[in-house]
Amino acid sequence: MRDFAKDYFPFQFPGFGRPGHCFLRVNLFDSNVSVLCAQLKDYHSTSVTNGLEGIIDSLVDTLLKERLTSGKSVVEVIEKFPLLRRLTRSDQEVSRSRYLSARRKLLERCRWFEYYPPSAGIADEGSLALVSVRNAGAPSWSYAMPEAFAAEVPEGFFHIAEDLSKWRM
DSSP: OOOOOOOEEEEEEESSOOOOEEEEEEEEEEEEEEEEEETTTTSSSOTTTHHHHHHHHHHHHHHHHHHHHOOOOOOOOOOOOOOOHHHOHHHHHHHHHHHHHHHHHHHHHEEEEEEEEETTTSSSSOOOEEEESSSSSSEEEEOOOHHHHHHOOTTTTTHHHHHSSSOOO
């Protein structure tokens, strides 16, 4: 993966019953991926905790599209298809295989942080958690203060300048 940094606000994902929205920051550096997924203020649909899988899937789709439209390699897909195999497979099969490979690579190299700003979640003071996500199995959350994770992310990674209450599209 090559260097890439971008904020998506609001980021849309498949919610329960209607589309969900969150703030998403993606930073790719030296084959490492850091993602900050923040709950929006004054938001009453699928939470970033409950929508985790859908957010991951939507992020992979977004990164693959960014690669195609920008010409920059955001997600490196290792699998190469021999010409004969490519000719005998449908575009849909090739696309699905490419998506699964990109998802697997993202999760292997990802440090996923989930952030609830003050008064947007259960804890009035807000919360930050490192979410361990693997291709199979349930995710797990490790809560700590931003300082505990500072060495793992670029400087200023946890600072969100946007007003998370102004998310409506």
